[in-house]
Amino acid sequence: MNRYSLAKRCLAEALGTAWLVLMGVGTAVISGTVPWVGVTGVAIAFGLSLLTAAYSFASISGCHINPAVTIGFWVANKFSSKDILPYIASQVLGGIWGTTILFLICIGKPEFTTANFGSNGVGIHSPGNYSWWACALAELIVTCGFVLLILRVTSSPAFKHSAPIPIGLGLTLAHLILIPVTNASVNPVRSLATAIFTRGWALADLWIFIVFPIFGAVLAGMVARWLREPDI
Helix, strand or coil, X not given: CCCCXXXXXXXXXXXXXXXXXXXXXXXXXXXXXXXXXXXXXXXXXXXXXXXXXHHHHHHHHCCCCCHHHHHHHHHCCCCCHHHHHHHHHHHXXXXXXXXXXXXXXXXXXXXXXXXXXXXXXXXXXXXXCCCHHHHHHHHHHHHHHHHHHHXXXXXXXXXXXXXXXXXXXXXXXXXXXXXXXHCXXXXXXXXXXXXXXXXXXXXXXXXXXXXXXHHHHHHHHHHHHHHHXXXX
């Protein structure tokens, strides 16, 4: 049983999500056009953001900081049903904190526009002009793999103290393939938090980045639960 109150766990989720969004999306928005940063630098920033957040908050809340992860843990029978909505609400709040801070920084630059605010998109709003179904498939499969990685690593005694490292590397890897396709979500809150600033097309495409990462997480939870069951 977690010795921390639900209030403290929810605060940890909000702070961790704010950190992930601020540092990950912030790198994409502020530094993404710098030649030596690019796609690789943004992917590394997201991975490092998750790694550092996990070392800071995992002992308190588990550091899900992603509704897909929370739902994946629940499907795998590793998370309480009564805590799902408080966790997701905290993650949403934290994501909005992160993008609000980023917005306040960015408006200090005269030519800044929220049209380039790291939002996820499909079709003409996909960095590589990928169709909606290709984007949906990519988000589903990559999120499934990422959440399954988290479920397996956090279940292994071998990674008791070092789980944030492979998880952070996993998020980096996910971004390396997904940034050219969708700008990389694998996290519905990350998509929501940027879409509410970009508005227009970003809000219209948002359902894809909520529905398909969650489908991927559900699949990951089912696979993790099956792998955990002993053979008779």
